[in-house]
């Protein structure tokens with residue numbers, strides 16, 4: 496690769512959670528951690544919350560690689576899964592496809608209104624699967640901390656949706672100093688693979704109309720306007736805590752997702768919008 500070589504990309508977002516998407520299905524292109532960090536950097540790159548690369552798959556329509564701005568990889572990205580599904584379904588003209596990630600196979604369906612539903616799979620809840628550093632009930636994690644303003648955050652619920660999540664239920668999610676507590680929880684030794692951190696508060700509850708306000712500090716990325724896998728973790732955590740009945744609207748800074756934790760087979764379904772921002776080319780030769 497020469498210094499002047501560029502790589503085409505598509506910029507998309509799901510509720511303001513934004514992605515630079517590269518297509519490596521033909522030539523096996525895969526950004527190095529350093530290249531991904533450069534592309535994601537809003538000062539020196541295009542800027543995004545995650546770098547996504549489409550690769551060939553032997554078991555699904557395609558494989559989707561997920562890289563954070565710090566170069567680390569993740570097994571799940573709910574918002575990017577919807578975006579990639581919309582992008583590829585535009586190519587094929589269909590309304591269904593299966594995307595492989597490091598965590599498994601995700602069935603995606605485009606609805607008549609243009610939104611995409613992703614079957615995000617079965618949440619993993621054993622302490623070894625979150626994973627946590629020692630044996631405990633993942634529904635009541637032995638962790639307590641306060642933010643700088645003195646708000647107490649107690650006993651988060653652990654959920655693995657292909658990536659690890661800790662969900663704190665609080666009286667008012669708006670009041671929590673997320674830039675303060677997010678990195679402290681992400682890097683707490685209780686979470687050997689680090690963790691995505693959500694603060695959630697119940698806005699209203701009625702059968703099939705539960706609304707939950709959620710703010711997210713993402714592992715390897717920081718605060719984002721929305722996080723699909725965190726929304727999945729929240730419906731699971733809220734249902735485990737008796738705060739919801741397996742269905743909820745999750746309200747994030749960037750908009751709303753509809754979540755369902757299906758009782759018949761315990762799969763989590765996430766439905767929401769996608770948006771194409773622009774197409775461009777990145778001077779990857781500069782990042783070697």
Ligand SMILES: N[C@@H](CCC[C@H](N)C(=O)O)C(=O)O
Pocket residue numbers: 512544545561563568569570571572573574575658659691713714715716719721722723724725
């Ligand atoms: N934005 C994503 C999650 C991206 C990965 C996460 N930061 C991790 O490291 O697990 C989503 O929409 O789920």
